[in-house]
Amino acid sequence: MSDFEPTIVAFFCNWCTYTAADLAGTSRLAYPPNIRIVRVMCTGMVDPKYVIKALLDGADGVLVSGCNPGDCHYINGNYKARRRIKLLKEIIEQFGFEPQRLRLTWIGASDGIRFAEIMREMTEQIKRLEPSAARLKMVI
């Protein structure tokens, strides 16, 4: 599976992780091109249907990343995301997706290096799985 290049949809919060992504860009830290960024105001607004939609569309992985605990610009949106993602991991299994395809991380605005590391890690994690079969199975 060495030539498998997964598509990973990444929901990044506007305040922390998107800033970290930008910082990684400014600092010229390379991270895999598999990450497809969708900027949201807060991870707390990531509706389960967005995640499921991405997986059904054929994404091989979904990453949700927001502010560190206690740092959410909107007080507690990241905690809401944490609860939701935990449930979602169980739900997507019912749809036939491995729970490892979904991941929640917290990356602070100044953690450009950590951002690049996590992007690499996530890509490796998804590469170890088979490509998502959703695109073949589902008719949308």
Added chain:
Amino acid sequence: MKRRIGTAVVVGAGIAGIRAALDLAEYGYGVTLVDRAPHLGGILSQLDYQFPTDHCGMCRMLPLVQRDDASQHCLRRGLFHENIDIRLATEVTGIEGEPGKLRVTLKQQPLWVDPERCVGCGRCTPACPVEVSDAFNAGLTRRKAIYLPVPHSIPNAYVLDAAACTRCGACVQACPTDAIRMPEAERRKFHILVVDDELAVRDSLKEWLEAEGFSADMAGSGPEALDLLLAAPYHLMLLDIKMPGMDGVEVLDRAKQLSPELAVIMMTAYATVETAVGAMKIGAMDYLVKPFDVDSLIPKVVQVFQRIQAAEARQVETGAVLLCGGTAFYDPSSGKNPFGYGVERNVLTQIEFERLLSGTGPTAGRLTRLSDGRPVRRVAWIQCVGSRDVQTDADFCSNICCMVSVKEALLAKTRVEGDFEATIFYMDMRTFGKTFQRYRDVAEHQQGVRFIRSRPHSLVGDPASGGLALRWVDAAGACQAESFDMVVLAVGQRPAPVSAQLATQLGLPLNPWGFIEPEPFSMSRTRHPGIVIGGAFSGMKDIGEAVIQASAAAANISRVIHSAGGSLASEEPRLGGALPESLSREPPRILAVLCRCSRTADSRPPAEFFSRALRGDPAVAAVETIENLCTRDGREQLLTLVGKTNANRLLVGACLSYTYHRHLRELGPEAGLTASLVEAVDIAPWSDISGNDAAAGALVQLRSGVAKLKWVDPYPAPVIQVAPRALVVGGGIAGMTAALAIADHGYGVDLVEIGERLGGNLTWLRRTLEGHDVRALLEDTLTRVEKHPRILVHARSRVVQAHGEVGSFTTVIEGIENQVYHLKHGVAVLATGGTEAPAKEYAWGASPAVMTQSELERKLADGHLDAKGMEAVVMIQCVGSRQEPRNYCSRVCCAASLKQAFVLRELNPQLSVYVLYRDLMATGFMEAGFTRARQAGMIFIPYRLDRSPLVQPVDGGLTVTVEEPILQRMLRIDAQLVVLATGIVPVLPRELAEAYGAHLDADGFFQEADSKWRPVDSLKEGVFACGLALSPRSIPESIATAEAAAQRALRILGRERLATGKVVACVRHSLCSLCEQCIDACPYGARMLDADSERLLVNPAMCQGCGACAAVCPNNAAYLQGYPARQMLAMVDAAVGGAC
């Protein structure tokens, strides 16, 4: 935004400057925010992690109402606001005029890199051959002479360090946009006259200066120099003091008469330094002590050169000036340097350690020894290095270092895998803030941080192990030694270098240590009514305090501007952004513009590829390419293109999309597009990879942008009405101050006081430790409140009911004879105060000779205390305080004990005073009072909580038994008076706070929205707190919170209508089942069920657009305008690469 004609200048763009500038801008004043540095953020730009979350939350300072006037991204990256003109690398060189009509002279340092042309590609940096120490990383790393001052700041234009630059021109060659110019020609035109009687000195100076590209002439004597000055103009004179015949001072005096503009640097032998200092008083700029080397000379010369090359000085007319000039730090390598700073590589300052923890720091956040890269297992923090130390002329406490060390210790623990031991050596842990004591307790008891009360005396490096041997004397007098991998010094504050100069220029008094002294009972007002101080400029403070005082300073500034007529509107308010009516119904015509940037690789895919791919979508009207879009030329081309293509939506594909937000917003009105119709996507990450991957990756981002624009809701933001009145609950000093500050701006205030009369705790206080007259303050404030035409005092009244939201509250109060009034107001300030905690311990009540601090204060006031007949008094600190359930410091009791001890000593100079304490919280400049007390022979004995003193009544007197830790023996003190410092408890009824949607913290104080970034606000917008109801505070500190609360309230009262953000939650009532899940999900309390209409309503001013409600709604009834679900789903589609 309602623009007013008033303007303010805020000097210093650190955290305090930013807070004050935002407060003033939100009220509608035009603000010029100036900083000497080429970046925003001050010290905070170097600190990634802040206590108590140990992360960051700076963005919470951004405006909450009228959000779209300001940037909405990480504040560490940068800031913009419609009303703030940010001028970096700029200095204030003069302030003159009357309050309300000041003229401020600003000088911008020459920018050798044009920020309008620099695209931040960074090609100049590897080309540069010069390496110098990097101030951003506190000198732990090296940087080039051309560099990015802060890696995360935007716009990210490079800066040329003129002092380090060798003018080799390599960067000019490397720059693809011709943004860099070399100061070569300018330097040749800079004429320097060297005056020295020694030929050898003259020659070497001339040689050095010419090597640097300057033009230098020489004179061997005073008269010769004066002749040369007459013949030709010079910019700078380097002048020796000791010369035969006419000496340097005389030459200086005459030269200044000939050309007053001439800059002069004196050269002196060590013996005549005093003469040189004297020369500075008659016009010399600086001096150099001989013998000096080229490295100390050239920076000084370059500084003069830079100043003369600076852009034409600009004069700004303004109402008032806020000085937030920051602070300097003690240099631990100066003096005796017992801890080997600068000698041992693993001895760091707190700021250096902070950089070591940072992801953008020298080790990318890994904690390793700087000497050999080995992992760090044991770290020691040494407190009070250059603070609380009369030997370094620092008889003050620097306030923040105790908490910084605890925070760093906890952060360090998270960075090290495996064993790690953190040890803090301290004299008193000054955990005087609201949650500080509990934070310390967690560190000590749960995280295992060792706290050792001692002052280590020396440190020796061990070359074999690379460790540091630290020696100290423990409480029992035994010498201890341990080895550490790293030692962090908590270095004290020093006044900012500009303090003295500004003080002289403006006639402001300095305190004995060189900090500008504010007026009595104020933390921000100075003797000059138009000039206010803030931030660490008036003494070090933590973020929360700096933010409070910045808002307070803004209130004081605003008052000056208002009374000079600055509140008048200069512009009709634009609400929610004008939008052509038809636009929402027009089909989208998207113009996609791709930046072809000099910073990206040449392997990027051709424009035709994108054009073909995007044009497949009927919503895309045109795809164009522009060179270097982020430059001024690029933006102009963009504007032309928008006009030419008649597009109604704009997509920009470039690098660093943040950079564009501001420019695109400015572009909006000119091109007829509001911000929501413009989108920027980052295609930079794809530029470093080649071939098809890059093209596909960039295309996905562009398609996702197209999807977003296609489904945007171009509706104007909703607007709410504001009742222009305030309610203040509580008539103590905080309530009265807040009421006055609001009423002075022309808004009506209802001041509700439960008691008979106003005044609160001030009615029983007489003097402060500093000797200021509390009664005079009370009388003055009472008179102003009672005479104020806009303040309506409701005495003997209480709030019985309240409802409503920001802009329109209704409060029912019950007054004299059960009379009921309904008050309508736009904001509420809770200033219900606090009182002395009741005493339960130490035989209080069993003996009349045991009394609390307030009982003593009252007895002293009415002369009912026979101090002359006493031999000894014992004061016990922290009675019931700083231990569960009241585990917080009350902040005022240590000062009160010191004050009362001095008063008692005045009455009876023979009186023995014993103060039994745990940690003496003589914060800030109060430390001098502590020193004075010890010098006066008062005895301070620390006690441990598990060995509290014992007080027993014996035949009319009292016996106090306590363990003396140095003698290690029990002491018995026969005292005639025991004073208990029981601390403060708040008086804030839960029902009252909750009626306004505010909450109480664990100790019954007002729960602020955020202890650092929003310290006087409630999470629910429009409700504020100040004074003791907020947290224990001294009188000046309470006044500061009151002024801050008033300023926060004025942001809202200042507008008749509030426009909300473009991203705001809404309800589709036809789908809503009233399940109320969204009400629980909303962190701001912006949603409520309206019982009359049976509808769920959203207050759009309180809603911050987080979208939590939309995500929980089971029926899709709650949705986020500006982020509708169909738009999100289309973006997901585009991201996966499916149908667009």
